[in-house]
Every structure is written in C-alpha cells, then in structure tokens.
Amino acid sequence: MSLVTPPGYYSLNEESVRAFLDGLPEIQARLGGKPADWTVVEVGDGNLNLVFLVDGPDGSVCVKQALPYVRAAGESWPLPLDRAFFEQAYYRAVAPVVGALVPAFYHYEPALYAIVMEKLAPHIILRRGLIEARRYPNVARDVGEFTAQATFATSDLGATIEEKAEWASTFAKNTSLLRITAEVVFTDPLGTSPRNRWTSPHLDDLAREFRADSALKTIVADWGWRFLTDGQALIHGDLHTGSVMVTETDTRVMDPEFAILGPIGFDVGAFIANLVMNFIAQPGHAKAGDERREAADWVLDQVPVYWNTFSSRFRALWETKASGDAYPPAMFGPADAAALDAARTRFLDRIFADAVAYAGVKTIRRILGFAHNADFERIADPATRAPLEAKAARLARQFLLEPGSFRTAEDIVAAARAV
Amino acid sequence: MSLVTPPGYYSLNEESVRAFLDGLPEIQARLGGKPADWTVVEVGDGNLNLVFLVDGPDGSVCVKQALPYVRAAGESWPLPLDRAFFEQAYYRAVAPVVGALVPAFYHYEPALYAIVMEKLAPHIILRRGLIEARRYPNVARDVGEFTAQATFATSDLGATIEEKAEWASTFAKNTSLLRITAEVVFTDPLGTSPRNRWTSPHLDDLAREFRADSALKTIVADWGWRFLTDGQALIHGDLHTGSVMVTETDTRVMDPEFAILGPIGFDVGAFIANLVMNFIAQPGHAKAGDERREAADWVLDQVPVYWNTFSSRFRALWETKASGDAYPPAMFGPADAAALDAARTRFLDRIFADAVAYAGVKTIRRILGFAHNADFERIADPATRAPLEAKAARLARQFLLEPGSFRTAEDIVAAARAV
Structure with missing residues (x-):
C-alpha cells in the first residue's frame, strides 16, 4: 500500500x-x-x-x-x-x-x-457520556432496536437470496478493514504484535499469562474463523459505545465503515462488551463524594435492556416480516407453530452465545491489543487503572472458556459484579 | 426470467x-x-x-x-x-x-x-458404475483428496482475506443455482411444492409423516440457514456420484456450476449421502445369482475411506500449508502444539457433524423432492423400490434428529446396515 x-x-x-x-x-x-x-x-x-x-x-x-x-x-x-x-x-x-x-x-x-x-447536535459520543456518569434512558433500547432491524433486514430471514447477494458481492471487497479487524481483534492481542500495548509493568504478568494460555488462544482463533466465515447478515462491524452518539432523548449509530457480511453476534457482543467495560471502569472515575456506584449499576443494567430489546424485536420481525429464503414460510403451516417457535428460541440462543464469546474477544483486545478504550485510558493513574483492566480481562476469559455459564443477559450481569 | x-x-x-x-x-x-x-x-x-x-x-x-x-x-x-x-x-x-x-x-x-x-474417455459416471456393481478402488480416496484440497485452498486456512474476497465477490452472483439448491434441497421436499414427487402410493404415508414432522422440518430449516450463511470455502455445491467420472484407475470431478462459498460439510455430506443411497439401493438391482451383497458392502465401506482421506488430508494441509488469516501461525508457538492439535480435531468434528446433517437433507430430497437418483429410479418395480427408498429416508431422519449418534464414519456404516 x-x-x-x-x-x-x-x-x-x-x-x-x-x-x-x-x-x-x-x-x-x-x-x-x-x-x-x-x-x-x-x-x-x-x-x-x-x-x-x-x-x-x-x-x-x-x-x-x-x-x-x-x-x-x-x-x-x-x-x-x-x-x-x-x-x-x-x-x-x-x-x-x-x-x-x-x-x-x-x-x-x-x-x-x-x-x-446530518450534523448531530447537541449529541455527544455515548462512551464519553458514560465516562462522565451521565444516563441515557433510551440508549440501550435504541441500539437494541437498531441492531435487530439492521441485521434482520439484511439476513436470509429478511432478504431474498438475490438481495443478500448484492450486499455479499459489494461488501466482500471491504478487505482492508476486514483485515484490520482480523488482525487487531483476533490475531494480535494474544500473539506478539509490536502494535500491542498494555498498562505496564502492572499487567505484564497478566499479559504473559494470557499469551501462554494455549486453550484460550485456540478458542479465540475458533471465533476468528467464525467471524471470517459466518455471513449471517450485513453487520456494522465496530458497534462499540464510541460509534453511538446521544442526547438524553436521541440515539444515532455511526461509523459503519467496517461493515461486512458477518455474524450478528459480533455486533451484539461488541455493544455488550463496551457496556461491561464501562461498568468495570467506573470506580476509576470516582471522586470525593461520588463513588460512581449508582452510575456503574445503571450501565450494567443496560446489558439486559439491550439484549432483551434486540432479541424480542428480532423475534417479532421474524414472526411478522419473514420474507427471505431461510426458514421459508412455504415450509411451515399452523401445526408447526410450536416447533418454529422453538427454532426461533434456539436461533436467538446461538446469537447470544456468539455475542458472549465475541464480547470476550473484544474485551481482551482493548486491554492487551493496539486500540484501547477511553473508559480505561481516562483513568490517569496506572495503579488504579490496571486492576480494573485485569478484572475486565478475567471476565473476558470466562466469557470464552466457560460458555455454559452464560445463558442469559442476567448471567453476564452477575459475572460482571462477581469478578 | x-x-x-x-x-x-x-x-x-x-x-x-x-x-x-x-x-x-x-x-x-x-x-x-x-x-x-x-x-x-x-x-x-x-x-x-x-x-x-x-x-x-x-x-x-x-x-x-x-x-x-x-x-x-x-x-x-x-x-x-x-x-x-x-x-x-x-x-x-x-x-x-x-x-x-x-x-x-x-x-x-x-x-x-x-x-x-478435456474429453474424458473411457470414463463413465460413477453413479452408473456403482449401479452396475462395478468397483473403483481409488475413487473414495480420490474424491476425498479432491474435497480436502479444493476446500482447504479456498478457505481462510489456505487463502488470505484478499484472495477469499475475490471468490466471495464472484460467486455471490451465482444466485440462480443457489436459489435452486435452497428450494429443491431445503424448502420443497418437506413442504408442498408441485415439483415434488415420490413413489406413490407406496410412500404416500411416509411423505405425509415426514411433512407432518415439525421438529424435522425446523431442523432442516436450521441447516438451510447454515447453508445460506456459512461461507467456509468455495464448495462444489453438487458433489454427488453423478458429478464424478471414473475408470478403474482415474477419477474426475465435474459439473461444478453450483459452486458458491458455503459450508465444507455440504460437499462432504453430499458424497457420503450418495454412497449410502447406492448401498441401500443395491438389493433392488439384484439378479438371479447376484444378490449384490458384496457390491453393497463395498460401496458402504467407501464412506469411511472417503471421510478418513478427506479429514487426514485436510489436517495435513493445515499442519503444513496454513497461509490464511484464520488460526494464523503468528498466534501460536511450539508450546501451543497440543492445543492447536485439539482445535484441529474440534474443527474436523464440526465438519463431520455438518456433513451428517447435510447428508440427511440431501437424501430426503432425493426421495420426496424434484430430482431423484438413478440408484433408486433404475429399480423398475415400485414395490421393490419403495421400501428401499423408505429405508434411506428413515436413515436420513436419524442423521438429522439424532446427531449425537454419529461421531465417526463407522457410525454411519453401522446405522446404514441397521436401518
């Protein structure tokens, strides 16, 4: 280049x-x-x-x-x-x-x-608002709605083979940013890239430990394969809290230049991971008289709000607007209603499992890889920042190595509190 | 059109x-x-x-x-x-x-x-040879080698993101034949398409029973979704025994017009299903003095030969020619060898599980859907043909509803004998 x-x-x-x-x-x-x-x-x-x-x-x-x-x-x-x-x-x-x-x-x-x-005003970046302990009552619901609508409509549930092929053909060419994601999210953080950095020397041991964890590395690679192959829908590709602009009442998702046909759980997991990281980082922003306990609780509570909005909207769209070639209505009659409902539950359970794993991958890369989060970076004192980053990394490892422990969004909330 | x-x-x-x-x-x-x-x-x-x-x-x-x-x-x-x-x-x-x-x-x-x-001579179509009880000592190994080489080289293990994107962009446009597969393989056979046909009235009850099996229908639809979304490699897309030409010593795979980026197990399962259907059909071709028992045994024995060749070659290519962006060598060192080996086993186990399911889907469509197999169609007497087709259909249902029973190619052999 x-x-x-x-x-x-x-x-x-x-x-x-x-x-x-x-x-x-x-x-x-x-x-x-x-x-x-x-x-x-x-x-x-x-x-x-x-x-x-x-x-x-x-x-x-x-x-x-x-x-x-x-x-x-x-x-x-x-x-x-x-x-x-x-x-x-x-x-x-x-x-x-x-x-x-x-x-x-x-x-x-x-x-x-x-x-x-459109120029958005007086919007600010959601990540900045969360770091400042502001609350946005609509944001988790709005981003859940966004994720459901955008992925359903561009999946084989909402789009025909011919419509999806147009996106597949177009977005297959977005190789430069796909390569960046593959490298900085999946390959580098547990490898030995010179682009990696971490809070040092505080997290040197943790970085060494993670990079010596062969099981963790192969699981991350499994999910890297899935990310590269699983063309479920047109996804945003970088759906963190820095890609969302907000006011008290308005929410806008932006910066979709990483868009590809990919796994829906990658978008879902990105948003969840960034909420959870902000929750874990909150004590680092505490000041005299503001322990940030309520702010932290509020942010973490948005995880189930986001997931439940996403999953219920996705299910409702499937029930009312199925117009794609997967699960084609022509296959099913009234007698199949219960089985089809169970299939929808299986489907959403798989998206959730994918999201948990991608949340793990996306968290590790923010602690050990190239691009870090302001949620942690704005904590000036490394002795305060490092233990919080370590918590996030340990939770991420749980996401990846103990998938059976995460069946619901509430399981994520409980594990994030316990870490 | x-x-x-x-x-x-x-x-x-x-x-x-x-x-x-x-x-x-x-x-x-x-x-x-x-x-x-x-x-x-x-x-x-x-x-x-x-x-x-x-x-x-x-x-x-x-x-x-x-x-x-x-x-x-x-x-x-x-x-x-x-x-x-x-x-x-x-x-x-x-x-x-x-x-x-x-x-x-x-x-x-x-x-x-x-x-x-190239004009192939004196090759004949493998399906025809098998129906005539001929044996081809190399064919299962050759098609296994073909499947491994073609899918590895075009997957994210053997190709870079940029190379795979070229295929993704090109083959995404093969929508006409993708639509045919989606409809005649996944949607129609358990639905109510006028294109469907079956040996009637002998299999009327079976057809009714399968089409009333809501669980089976949703499982087939699950695999239809996977087929449409899981772009693991450039696959042949129609790898049955009618797409292979043979002599005693030479094997050629042809007719790849259905090629798309898809799940590797779809090719593997297609070939396995067509061997198994030929095995089940053999008694229908028996003549006085030739019960076709040995011919049937020989055909069924090719299932593990095919799978073992495919899986060992695929693993060997991964060990020696990994040049893609999935499981990137940069992530792994000598200390990770055992974990990486376990990841390869997991990976191939998943391909096998996919293949078993797609074999089920591909078998049902040959009994209840539009395009039937000469293996069964050449059995002139419907009273002889129908019970053999019913056996194949029941085995296919096992493939789809009892995935835990099929861990190895030998499990397929045993189930095909027992059905």
Whole structure:
C-alpha cells in the first residue's frame, strides 16, 4: 500500500471544504447563505478520518472524509480510502429499516471519499457520556432496536437470496478493514504484535499469562474463523459505545465503515462488551463524594435492556416480516407453530452465545491489543487503572472458556459484579 | 426470467459446434484435420446443459454449453446462462491444487456460455458404475483428496482475506443455482411444492409423516440457514456420484456450476449421502445369482475411506500449508502444539457433524423432492423400490434428529446396515 492517492483526491481542510460544498446545490441550499458565511470546525477524534461540522444560516451538515492512513499511527500505517464507500453503502442498505437511528445521509463524493450527512447536535459520543456518569434512558433500547432491524433486514430471514447477494458481492471487497479487524481483534492481542500495548509493568504478568494460555488462544482463533466465515447478515462491524452518539432523548449509530457480511453476534457482543467495560471502569472515575456506584449499576443494567430489546424485536420481525429464503414460510403451516417457535428460541440462543464469546474477544483486545478504550485510558493513574483492566480481562476469559455459564443477559450481569 | 437470450448466443448443434471450434486455433490444433473430419456426438444426460464430444484425427475435446432452461422440465423452467461462467471460474480456482482430479480446462466462450475442456474417455459416471456393481478402488480416496484440497485452498486456512474476497465477490452472483439448491434441497421436499414427487402410493404415508414432522422440518430449516450463511470455502455445491467420472484407475470431478462459498460439510455430506443411497439401493438391482451383497458392502465401506482421506488430508494441509488469516501461525508457538492439535480435531468434528446433517437433507430430497437418483429410479418395480427408498429416508431422519449418534464414519456404516 502507498500514500499515493487517486486523481481528484485531496485532503479537505476548513477552507477547501467550503468550495466542495458550494459545488453541491442541495447542500448549499440546506446551509443557506454564502460559503464565507459558514462556520467550519474539524472535530475528528477517531483514527481514520477527517470530520468537519459546517453551519450556515439555514442549516448544518457534517462532512466525513477518509484519510489514506490510520491517523493515530501517523503515515506509517497506510489505509485504502474506499472504506468511505462501504460506510455510505451501509447507511444506504439499512436506512430503510433503521430510520433516524443513523444520521441522515445527504451525498457521497466518490473522488474525495467524502460523505456529507446530518450534523448531530447537541449529541455527544455515548462512551464519553458514560465516562462522565451521565444516563441515557433510551440508549440501550435504541441500539437494541437498531441492531435487530439492521441485521434482520439484511439476513436470509429478511432478504431474498438475490438481495443478500448484492450486499455479499459489494461488501466482500471491504478487505482492508476486514483485515484490520482480523488482525487487531483476533490475531494480535494474544500473539506478539509490536502494535500491542498494555498498562505496564502492572499487567505484564497478566499479559504473559494470557499469551501462554494455549486453550484460550485456540478458542479465540475458533471465533476468528467464525467471524471470517459466518455471513449471517450485513453487520456494522465496530458497534462499540464510541460509534453511538446521544442526547438524553436521541440515539444515532455511526461509523459503519467496517461493515461486512458477518455474524450478528459480533455486533451484539461488541455493544455488550463496551457496556461491561464501562461498568468495570467506573470506580476509576470516582471522586470525593461520588463513588460512581449508582452510575456503574445503571450501565450494567443496560446489558439486559439491550439484549432483551434486540432479541424480542428480532423475534417479532421474524414472526411478522419473514420474507427471505431461510426458514421459508412455504415450509411451515399452523401445526408447526410450536416447533418454529422453538427454532426461533434456539436461533436467538446461538446469537447470544456468539455475542458472549465475541464480547470476550473484544474485551481482551482493548486491554492487551493496539486500540484501547477511553473508559480505561481516562483513568490517569496506572495503579488504579490496571486492576480494573485485569478484572475486565478475567471476565473476558470466562466469557470464552466457560460458555455454559452464560445463558442469559442476567448471567453476564452477575459475572460482571462477581469478578 | 425469460427465454430471450443475449446477443451472440445460440444453442450449439452437431454442425455448428464444428464451426465454433474451427474458430479456436488452439482447439483446432488439438483436434487436427478439418472440421469435416471430426466426429461430434451430443451426450448430455443432465438437466441443464448440452454436452458434445468431439474427436479429431489428433485429439478430442468436450464442449459443454448452458441451456436457458432446466432441460428435464422443458422450457417451463427458465434458467440464466451465467452458470457456465461459474463452472469455469470454479475449475480455474481449484485447478492449481486438485490437478488431474478435474478435467483439463481449455477455453471459455462467454457469448455462447460454452466451456471447451478435456474429453474424458473411457470414463463413465460413477453413479452408473456403482449401479452396475462395478468397483473403483481409488475413487473414495480420490474424491476425498479432491474435497480436502479444493476446500482447504479456498478457505481462510489456505487463502488470505484478499484472495477469499475475490471468490466471495464472484460467486455471490451465482444466485440462480443457489436459489435452486435452497428450494429443491431445503424448502420443497418437506413442504408442498408441485415439483415434488415420490413413489406413490407406496410412500404416500411416509411423505405425509415426514411433512407432518415439525421438529424435522425446523431442523432442516436450521441447516438451510447454515447453508445460506456459512461461507467456509468455495464448495462444489453438487458433489454427488453423478458429478464424478471414473475408470478403474482415474477419477474426475465435474459439473461444478453450483459452486458458491458455503459450508465444507455440504460437499462432504453430499458424497457420503450418495454412497449410502447406492448401498441401500443395491438389493433392488439384484439378479438371479447376484444378490449384490458384496457390491453393497463395498460401496458402504467407501464412506469411511472417503471421510478418513478427506479429514487426514485436510489436517495435513493445515499442519503444513496454513497461509490464511484464520488460526494464523503468528498466534501460536511450539508450546501451543497440543492445543492447536485439539482445535484441529474440534474443527474436523464440526465438519463431520455438518456433513451428517447435510447428508440427511440431501437424501430426503432425493426421495420426496424434484430430482431423484438413478440408484433408486433404475429399480423398475415400485414395490421393490419403495421400501428401499423408505429405508434411506428413515436413515436420513436419524442423521438429522439424532446427531449425537454419529461421531465417526463407522457410525454411519453401522446405522446404514441397521436401518
């Protein structure tokens, strides 16, 4: 890979983004006034992109442009630009069923690998809100609803063979980000990648112990195989609390550039893992007079809210909107109702089991791998942070090595409290 | 779908195939002489294609052309021509690793949807040989070797994410034949499709009983979901004994137009099911002085030969040629050898379990669905045929409802004898 970019591509800045938007009549009309009247702020705090918020007299937009390298690693980790294509393709695929649970999509500019979409305000990133002990009464239900709607509609339960084949063919090409997930989530954390880091020396022993645990490593590899092969639905691919923006009343899922056809439990497990990590990290953010006990309890309680919303919505969609080629209605009559209901329960139990395992994988990578979580990173004192990270890692190992202990979302809650 | 064919397409006949081949210098050179010197015979006995065998003074070729409808159903079941593209794409993908276990590929003519390849002689179709009680000492080992090499090389164990993505993107478009498999293998046989047929009235009760078995139907649907989602490797997709041509010493796998990214066990189970059905059918072909007992025993003994060859070759390839992104060598060191070995055993046990279930699905569809097997169909007397078909159907139900009873290939042998 190289940093040579395709003809017509240039990195936008706060000036050139005005000229770009000025050339899009619909966007210009949305903003109102002249480019000189617009305020432009670059706010990208992610790893991979530039993000501009643009306000005009009549309205606002957000411009997200892919960079040809992983921003956090500097230019030493080049990265193809086409992930912006997959991001907008995902928004287009799921928008019909998830509605305002994603930002409104306005325009995609192929040459610039830039998406123009709704500017979310006064939303903040859910992870930041949770770290600040804020509560969002709708968020677990909203993300559960999002996960159910998006995965059902793009699975063989909600889509025909021909519809799913279009997504399969398109998203199969999202290999750059698939490789990143395969490497930084599954391969590196228990291997010996120079990209790995951990709170050292506090967790040196834990890192050594995990990397010497042959059984754990092969189980993670089993789930890596499943991740690479199990094309159940179009999944978001990076559904952590940093990919969700919130207000007290509104929830939006964003940053779907890792979208692939994959296991539904990978999205479910990612969200659960990030709630659980925030719960475990809460004592690290305690201040005099605020032990963070209630905040922690609230976050952990969102795990069953999320799972129960997901699973009941997914089941309801299956009961009322089955229009795919799996479990085809033509096979079943009224006499099969009880058996089909049992099949749905089996199906959702398997998704739950997958989610528990992927939650384990996704947690370990945040403690021992390349990309860490602000939930832990914002705990400045490593002597406070390390034991909390160790708790998360031990729970993750339970998720992977004791799958029989996790049958319900309440089992996750109990184990997270006990760890 | 319609029978309007694309510009440039015409159905070949014994005359026009000469003109077509005359325009291909390499083929002309291979055949030698002039088109008028060539003998041409159309031998297609399949459902979907024309097949010409062409002999010249210096050599021979086979021309296989896709027809725009399912031949056995007449023009009432139209079918896109592009399956010829997928057939040649499959040959090209696996040829580097399976060598002469497939026919040599010479030319693909996109406008005609025609493949020019090696003419196999004096090969006959394996199914026909087995029905005639012939023995092929190499065939189970050869097809086991074929299955292992082709699936390993195109899985995430033998291919990189980028290589597999090319196949995923290409073969995702093979929706016409995927839909046929989904419908005629999984949906129709236990449903109420007008395409279904069975030996009637002898098996009317059995058909009714199976179609009233809600548990069986949901289990078949579970495996239908797995078939549609589980993209483990590029699979042949129709690996029965009618897709294998043999002599006493040579084995060739052909007709891979159903190729998709799918579960490895679907290929393995298809071949096992067709051996087992031939075993069960043998008494129906008995004549005075030939009870077919030895022939039947020989066929059934090929089940463990096939599975053991497949599994030991697959394991050996994994041990020596792992070059994919699943179970990446970078994760494992010498201290992990025993755990990795156990993971390989788990992995192959899962493929076996998948194969047993798909063998069940594939057997039921040959008794109650659209396309039946010559193994049973050649038994002219329905009163002789029906009880043998019923045995096969009952064994298939065991495969699906009692998975715990089938841990080894020998368990299949024992159950097939006992049924």
